[in-house]
Amino acid sequence: MKRLLILTFFILVWGWVFSQKLIKTDSLTVQGVTVIEIDPSLNLYVGTQQGDVFQYNAGLEKMNEWTHPFRAAVTSISAIYPFRIQTALFSVKENITLDRYLRLLSTSEIPENMDFILHTKGPYLWLIDEDDFLINQYDPINKEVLMKIDCSVLSGKIIYANTTTDYLVVVDDSGKLLVVGNNKEPQIENLSDDERLVGVDRYANLLIFNKGNKVELRDILSGDFIFYTVEESPEQVMKYGPHYYFFMGDKIIHLIEEKN
Numbered sequence: 001m002k003r004l005l006i007l008t009f010f011i012l013v014w015g016w017v018f019s020q021k022l023i024k025t026d027s028l029t030v031q032g033v034t035v036i037e038i039d040p041s042l043n044l045y046v047g048t049q050q051g052d053v054f055q056y057n058a059g060l061e062k063m064n065e066w067t068h069p070f071r072a073a074v075t076s077i078s079a080i081y082p083f084r085i086q087t088a089l090f091s092v093k094e095n096i097t098l099d100r101y102l103r104l105l106s107t108s109e110i111p112e113n114m115d116f117i118l119h120t121k122g123p124y125l126w127l128i129d130e131d132d133f134l135i136n137q138y139d140p141i142n143k144e145v146l147m148k149i150d151c152s153v154l155s156g157k158i159i160y161a162n163t164t165t166d167y168l169v170v171v172d173d174s175g176k177l178l179v180v181g182n183n184k185e186p187q188i189e190n191l192s193d194d195e196r197l198v199g200v201d202r203y204a205n206l207l208i209f210n211k212g213n214k215v216e217l218r219d220i221l222s223g224d225f226i227f228y229t230v231e232e233s234p235e236q237v238m239k240y241g242p243h244y245y246f247f248m249g250d251k252i253i254h255l256i257e258e259k260n
Contacts, residue, residue, distance in 0.1 A: 022215070022228045022244055022255040026060045028251050036247045038077035038238045039076060040203070044245055046252065047074025053078050053087055055102055058243070060254060066102040068092075076117050080202055088125075090118035095125060095140050106139060108140035118163050126168050135168065135180060149180055153188050164202045167220055179220060208237045213214030215244075228257070 002215040032049035039045070042058035051068035068089055076088035093110040095117065110117060113137070114127040124146065129138045133152040136145045154175035163169070168180040177197065179187040191197070199208035201217070209216040214239065216227040232253070234246035237254075242257040 016252050020226070021258040022230055023258050024231075024253055024255050026254045028056070028060045030054065031189055031250055032250060033250055033252065035077050036236060036238050036244070036252060037077040037079050038240050038245055040240060042240060042243055043079070044252070044254075045077045045079060046209075047077050047087065049073045049090065050058050053077065053085070053098065053102060058254070060252075064102040065176055066098055066104065068094075068096070078118075078163070080163075109143075110140065111138070115158070118161055118168065126161075126163060128170070130159060130163060135170070149186065151178055151180075151186075154178055158244055160197055163198050164200050164205045164220070166205055169197070169200060169207065169220075181220075191196070198234055199239065201239040203240060207238060207240070210234055210237075230255075245257060 022221055025083040030046050030048065034049055037045040043063070044056040044060065046054045047054070051071040051074060053066045053074060054062060054116040055064040056062055056086040070092060072089040074087055074089060078086040084100065085100065087096040087098060089096065093112060095108045095110055097105040099105055111127065113129055113131065115130045118126040123141060125138045125140055127138045128148055129136060133150065133154070135151050137147040148167040151170065154170065154172040154176050156172035156176070157233055158170055159173045161169065164182055170178040171191070175191040177189040177191050194211050196210045197207060198210045200206060201208065205220045207218045207220060209218065212233065213230060214227045215234070216225055217232050218225040232248060233247065236247040236250055238245045244255045246253040246255065
């Protein structure tokens, strides 16, 4: 009986310490959202199917916008590189560089045979070639491949890919998770049926999983985790510090970690 009471107490304390809440602060609706991104100033960037990039401040007030002349869908946005917003448009194989006010700085072409386009903290790109099962680090300025990584350990079609400041993260439709770091051996993991990778914290090297009414944050290096109870299940999450942006259909929600 004493052991049962101790175990019950431990479970209650564990749940109190590691299961917390995210508090909703603001929300907005944008038609045809494809991707979201945040920068260290908590500005939100939203890409759409119509080729728009919208910039909002932390209060979700629109600040600036840019639209591709051919209205090509925006497939990737990165605000890691200081004062540069990198935007990829997969359908027209272009990488667009904008300044922090979303004014066009440059345009570069992307090789035709690449299937995924992702950005790093520098000017380089990660290009994923699913036909040859290769991940290529690409220099769009000099138009050359700097490094190739074998990703043949993946057995299905890639359904999610993202980057942190130090890692490339890829998931296929069979549930395999591949993590590639600079000068580190690639890590491979089989996700459980209730795990769905929906985002990253780019600056803290955290993976963000959706598990029903919970969002789990997992440290890539240590495997340590913490989870938050949520009212709505997100399709995509971006995080910086205690701030989260959930993307669900055309709805984007700003949430903040509940203080204990």
